[in-house]
Amino acid sequence: MNWNKQYALRSYLRSSMWLVPLAAYVVSLALIRVLGRVDDWLDWSWNWVLEIPAAQSALEVFIAAMLSFIVFTFSSLLVAIQVASAQLTPRIIATTLLRDNTIRFVVALFVLTLAFNLGVLARTQMKIPYLLFTIAFVLSGASVAAFLYLIDYAARLLRPVSIVWRLGEDGLSVLQDVYPVRIEGAHHPSPPMPRLGPADREIAHQGKSAIVLAVDLDTVRKEAERTDGVIEFAHRVGDFVATDEPLFLMHGGAIAADDRLLRSAVAFGPERTIEQDATFAFRVIVDIAVKALSSAINDPTTAVLSIDQLHRLLRAVGRRHLHDDIIRSADGKTRVVFRTPNWEDFVALSCREIRLYGVSNFQVARRLRAMLENLLRTLPEARLPALREELELLDQALDRLAMLPQDLALARTADLQGLGAALRT
Structure with a gap:
């Protein structure tokens, strides 16, 4: 898989709300099978015996509660997100809210508990699997506590002070990644940009018109070293690039660079993301x-x-x-702009x-x-x-x-x- 596709996949996984609950559903199916066999082997029961109809009624109540939690959680969060984005900015949806792990894992707990309770109810026909029933009871209690916590958490999360603080934290992380070297002592300005002259060849953007999200600079540098030339990236992260616009400007030996490899080193998307975009x-x-x-x-x-x-x-x-906009090789030669x-x-x-x-x-x-x-x-x-x-x-x-x-x-x-x-x- 090309680097830009790997980047797009990682970015999608970080900002997708549904994947963790889906994984929880798969885990619940495995738990039912494994714990069901353990329950058959232990043949464990409480000191007092439940009637099958009573156990089924309790499980049905648990299932109804989980369905209510899931529906209420998603509907209320959608409304809250829309209100918050209207009052603050729509860009907080992708940059902050959809990447919140607390919301993901609480919803995953609801889905896991729902699927587990359904599996326990299906097994409670001829006898009561007491181990499974006990775990279902514990999971349902934990879900109630998580639901109450989520209400408080979401109310705090959507406050303006919480949103801007999270954005500040994310911004600091990006600054540390993009500009890792701190100034120690006197600060000396960056050397002037070398005069490269007109490009000997251009590599155009052939995909859909989109925004530059990130660039694999290591791949670009290695390709410039291989061809003993200079490769200039014609845009900055966050720029909109139309189809057939110049993407790379090749100087010197870089005219022999692999077009396909360089295009795969640039990730595009419909909107800016925070990972490599310092501003x-x-x-x-x-x-x-x-x-x-x-x-x-x-x-x-x-x-x-x-x-x-x-x-x-x-x-x-x-x-x-x-950055002084120049990436050099080990021998000090300019390789990438x-x-x-x-x-x-x-x-x-x-x-x-x-x-x-x-x-x-x-x-x-x-x-x-x-x-x-x-x-x-x-x-x-x-x-x-x-x-x-x-x-x-x-x-x-x-x-x-x-x-x-x-x-x-x-x-x-x-x-x-x-x-x-x-x-x-």
Whole structure:
């Protein structure tokens, strides 16, 4: 299987809700057969004997309860997800909610218990299999407890603070993978991009028009080394690529590279994912903040919570060596050109839209200033010009507002809480 198909399969498995409950159903069938034989061998019974009709009635109650749990869980989660996506952003469905393992395993427990109880009921015709009946009773009790826990868990999960915190956690993980080297001591800027000149050959995208999700850089580098040339990836992760657009630009000996191998090293999909896309977590958090600042929702506190996570992510990426867009071989020769976001991209993405839509709100203006001033004090010198520019733009935007002098002074005060705990120097 090609790398891009393996990537697509892994991504589908991570974001599919139905696979774990299906596996639980298969496990329940195996448990019924194995434990049924153990029950026949032990011939175990309780100190008191149940009547067969009573045991069947109890199992029927268990089965009805499991069906109710499954139907209620899926219907209520679908409604809750739709409401949350409408108030926050639709992108949280694929990036956060469908990948939640707690929901998967609770639903899997319901399915396993339902199938197990059905199997026990089928065996409770001539006699009561007491071992199976006891396990069915325990599983049903555990399912009731899990159902109550799921209600509380889902209510907490769908809160804006929980969503943006999870996005922040996911964003940190991606930043650590894409930019693994932390800045130690003085930060030196990346060397300039070498002049490659016009491409000697192009490899076009032959599949459906889609978005670049990930690239197998190891395969691309090895192919460039094999041909003793330079391979330039014409796009960035997260870009939309139309059919027949250039995908790779070949320089020097790379004109002899295997087209099919290079195309298989790029994974495409209908929407951006968070795995290799360093800016996507920023994008989703900014979308949540912008929607919260819309006149239809008017929830600046959610925007402040979003800026909290952007502050956290900018602090992390600002302390890491960003790629210089060049991947070299062991002997130092340029082999692959693969462009990634630079520091200015991260800063502009985190600040510009929120400032545009929220500068007139005290909470947003104060929290945005607190973030920029904190980063100016704590990040290396090379990161400061972009932050100073954003702080200057924030001041200019505030100057253009028709505010009373007292309100303008309030809006110019840094506050990590938005409005309520101004920073004092």
